[in-house]
Amino acid sequence: MTEAGTTAGEAKKVRPIVPYLKLPEKEGEEAVLVGVRCKACGKAFLGERLVCPACTAINQFEPVTFSRTGELYAYTIVHQSAPGIPVPYISAIIDLPEGVSVRANIVDVEPRPENLKFGMKVEMVTRKVREDSEGNDVIAFFFRPVEG
Amino acid sequence: MREVAVIGVGMIRFGRYDKSVWELARDAILEALQDAGVEFKKVEALYSGNMYRTNLSGQQILQQIGLTGIPVVNVVNACATGSTAVREAYLAVAMGLHDIVVAVGSEQMGKMGLLGADAARREESVEGILGSGLMPAIFSTAGVEHMRKYGTTIEQFAKVSVKNHKYGYYNPRSQYRVLLSLEDVLNSRMISYPNTLYMCCPTGDGAAAVVLAPMSRAREFTSKPVKIAASVLTTDPYTDRVFALPDPNTMTRNAAKLAYEQAGVGPEDLDLVELHDCFATAEILHYENLGLCPEGEGGRLIDEGETEIDGRIPVNISGGLLSLGHPIGATGVSKICECVWQLRGEAQTPDRQVPDCKVALAHTIGLASGGACTIHILVR
Numbered sequence: 001m002t003e004a005g006t007t008a009g010e011a012k013k014v015r016p017i018v019p020y021l022k023l024p025e026k027e028g029e030e031a032v033l034v035g036v037r038c039k040a041c042g043k044a045f046l047g048e049r050l051v052c053p054a055c056t057a058i059n060q061f062e063p064v065t066f067s068r069t070g071e072l073y074a075y076t077i078v079h080q081s082a083p084g085i086p087v088p089y090i091s092a093i094i095d096l097p098e099g100v101s102v103r104a105n106i107v108d109v110e111p112r113p114e115n116l117k118f119g120m121k122v123e124m125v126t127r128k129v130r131e132d133s134e135g136n137d138v139i140a141f142f143f144r145p146v147e148g
Numbered sequence: 149m150r151e152v153a154v155i156g157v158g159m160i161r162f163g164r165y166d167k168s169v170w171e172l173a174r175d176a177i178l179e180a181l182q183d184a185g186v187e188f189k190k191v192e193a194l195y196s197g198n199m200y201r202t203n204l205s206g207q208q209i210l211q212q213i214g215l216t217g218i219p220v221v222n223v224v225n226a227c228a229t230g231s232t233a234v235r236e237a238y239l240a241v242a243m244g245l246h247d248i249v250v251a252v253g254s255e256q257m258g259k260m261g262l263l264g265a266d267a268a269r270r271e272e273s274v275e276g277i278l279g280s281g282l283m284p285a286i287f288s289t290a291g292v293e294h295m296r297k298y299g300t301t302i303e304q305f306a307k308v309s310v311k312n313h314k315y316g317y318y319n320p321r322s323q324y325r326v327l328l329s330l331e332d333v334l335n336s337r338m339i340s341y342p343n344t345l346y347m348c349c350p351t352g353d354g355a356a357a358v359v360l361a362p363m364s365r366a367r368e369f370t371s372k373p374v375k376i377a378a379s380v381l382t383t384d385p386y387t388d389r390v391f392a393l394p395d396p397n398t399m400t401r402n403a404a405k406l407a408y409e410q411a412g413v414g415p416e417d418l419d420l421v422e423l424h425d426c427f428a429t430a431e432i433l434h435y436e437n438l439g440l441c442p443e444g445e446g447g448r449l450i451d452e453g454e455t456e457i458d459g460r461i462p463v464n465i466s467g468g469l470l471s472l473g474h475p476i477g478a479t480g481v482s483k484i485c486e487c488v489w490q491l492r493g494e495a496q497t498p499d500r501q502v503p504d505c506k507v508a509l510a511h512t513i514g515l516a517s518g519g520a521c522t523i524h525i526l527v528r
Contacts, residue, residue: 017278018199018272018274018276018278021213022149024490025527030213032418043386043388053386054386069369070385073293073296073389073393074289074290074292074293075292075298075342075422076280076285076288076289076291076292076341076342076395077338077341078276078280078282078284078340079338079339079340080284080338080339081262081265081268081275081276081280081282082262082264082265082266082268082269082275082276082282082339083265083269084269085268085275085276086276088309089275089276089384091280091289091340092279093279093289093293093389093392093393096390099388101388101389101391101392101393102283102392103278103279103392103393104278104279105276105277105278105279106420113341121364124439132271132272133271140277140278140468141188
């Protein structure tokens with residue numbers, strides 16, 4: 001039996017950068033964003049909740065696995081940030097088809113406005129961003145333009 | 149509810165000071181008390197807004213101006229901290245709890261730089277990995293959303309900075325008194341597209357204070373009382389992208405609707421608007437949020453000069469946050485001070501006195517992972 005968050009054949013543990021990123025647990029699985037949908041009002045949220053912030057219904061949620069592809073809603077290109085954060089980069093708002101929006105970096109494209117079309121299709125990818133203090137690989141999600 | 153009047157205002161020039169923040173607050177309060185002709189012993193309660201030195205801020209200020217033992221309420225509400233303190237003071241007078249009260253906003257940011265940058269450096273931070281939650285990114289993305297919806301251009305956003313710096317140049321209380329051309333603004337370095345350096349407000353030190361009293365007693369103190377015709381506070385309600393992109397728009401729209409109802413005026417009745425231009429993009433959004441123009445016409449409003457001092461609805465004739473500065477806790481109070489000076493015809497230089505100013509609106513928002521919005525409508 002492999003431990004949760006570990007892929008077969010690797011001793012090193014991996015962990016997601018945020019709880020709503022679910023990493024693959026076995027061969028053939030893909031990383032996904034997970035959350036809940038309120039059965040009372042239909043609104044979806046990343047991560048877990050007890051009370052619906054949209055309609056105040058208590059504990060009427062069902063789990064949702066969000067699509068790995070979405071559309072670019074809006075963005076900015078960050079040229080100045082805190083020391084140590086590489087710039088420039090694209091900070092984007094991605095609409096996912098299940099009715100939730102997520103903030104993420106768009107990668108694999110030069111950070112220039114002409115490369116970013118409103119409504120363009122983007123897909124999620126995951127990459128190691130650092131090691132935590134226990135030596136685990138920390139995995140984050142990003143979006144990149146879908147070819148074609 | 150009783151009618152409430154502003155009977156005194158005071159504000160130090162925003163900038164960077166070697167004095168303590170409590171001394172800055174003292175100076176603003178002493179000016180406001182002198183303006184009102186009230187000695188501090190007559191003040192019945194103090195409402196103190198300060199974001200970075202929250203605990204017992206008002207008591208620290210009392211140590212500078214008199215330990216009279218009065219009740220103090222310390223307030224924090226992000227960039228709406230100072231205006232929330234004014235609202236608390238207003239409510240106390242309106243409800244008959246007190247007669248003479250002071251609201252003060254103060255902040256000392258020094259050369260703090262980009263807000264939130266310290267937190268962004270922590271190991272567990274997601275800043276720069278899962279997009280950016282820092283202020284420039286939030287208000288820049290909101291600007292890009294407006295570009296998407298209405299075709300607003302970077303030049304239109306940049307014109308806001310040109311305009312506000314022009315009026316700030318004539319305001320002796322302004323932190324950055326510099327005239328900028330459109331080229332200066334567009335060619336300054338990009339901070340977060342589409343906002344360049346001059347389209348982002350500075351950090352700084354500052355303090356501002358108001359003295360309030362019931363309108364029935366206002367003429368004991370001043371021949372020019374200014375009535376607070378509306379005082380509204382809202383927070384960000386649920387909107388579909390609110391957890392990904394904090395929403396400065398809906399809470400401002402909700403507050404504006406309530407404020408216009410409370411004051412019995414509409415946007416067409418306003419002679420001056422002091423709105424929260426933390427970034428140039430924000431000012432265009434708030435033109436529409438406050439109903440100064442129809443949906444999608446914010447860009448046209450700045451293009452046609454309608455928000456200039458001689459335009460249909462002058463906006464940010466103080467210089468706005470972009471030029472006047474934005475020492476967080478002080479900002480919301482300073483906007484109310486500016487409205488009062490304009491309503492009294494006492495703008496410090498003739499180049500920035502709005503002619504025949506009768507109705508003014510002061511708007512402040514705080515936004516991060518949550519939001520607060522205040523609107524005050526002031527009438528002479």
